[in-house]
Amino acid sequence: MCKSNLHALLAALPKCEHHLHLEGCLSPSLVFQLAAKNNITLPSASEDPAYASPEALTARYQHFTNLQSFLDYYYRALDAVITQDDFEMLGWEYFSTAARDGVKHAEVFFDPQSHTARGIELDTVVAGFNAACKRAEKELGVTSKLIMCFLRHLPVQESRETMAAAVAGGYFDDEDRVITGLGLDSSEVGFRPELFEEMYAEAQKKGIRRTAHAGEEGDPTYISGALDALHAERIDHGIRLVEDPALMERVIKERIMLTVCPLSNVCLRAVENVGQVPIRKFLEAGVKFSLNSDDPAYFGGYILNNYCAVQEAFDLSVGEWKVIVQNSIEGSWCDQARKNELLSILDDCVRKHTSG
Ligand code: HPA
């Protein structure tokens, strides 16, 4: 609950989330629970005191110093996730919590290489996450799309193999497209988007949607690289766009949406506080963006916490919230009929708020 008098409106807004790593929903309690079930030995408390208990691990997550310091914990925790049911449980952890925060549509990332590198089949990962997506639609009315990410710190050949495995698995087939989009994540600086041009070109030919993390820690040339070399349709994070006004003009003109993650930016010290995320600058300039939780088990909460933190920092008007939510609906990769449903929920929601 935030202090804002708009809290009821923020809670009720029909949210679309576009920057959410399913692996980032692995809470410390779930790490310990799955490790016990799967007989996985976590690091001992003498190796790393953070592994003394779920509470100690939670406390450790308050002290990341940059992206890499988080990724080290993020990848290590995944050792506990093994079976198709584990992946489904992780997916359900996301959808069941996000639905309570008012998420109606979610386009969620997963990182196959962090599992296939441990000997887990791509099919196991996709089947588990896809089952969670299906269940979310049936039981919660939350629609979703899966976005397969490449880990940019690994040799490009491994991304090539991941792409080939997804094609061979039929996940991009037109009739029953299980994977809607490609993404690019992990350590940004030094691993330029241009390295992944070939896989993105193949995706574009197949009509697969494209996004990439850029401008989180990397300078604005990572954003232009993602647009030029990868033909990215969205940019994940993208907050360093403000450093290059000409590029910002291009992003506005080409209607590229940024998927901004305010609490993540604070936790990973890209900014000192939410007030330094360029929300007001983007709104005033007409840069389209959605607000997202990134890795909610690590960064202080799910999407509503991000909406509330933005409201506390910027004191936005109802009209400004309407623009943010409208842009996040229109920037989604669902069909127009679903967008129209969500736009109409948005209208009702704003009307109810302003009339009473
Ligand atoms: O915010 C992120 N940036 C890069 N890689 C990631 N993997 C999970 N979250 C992130």
Ligand SMILES: [Zn+2]
């Ligand atoms: Zn991310």
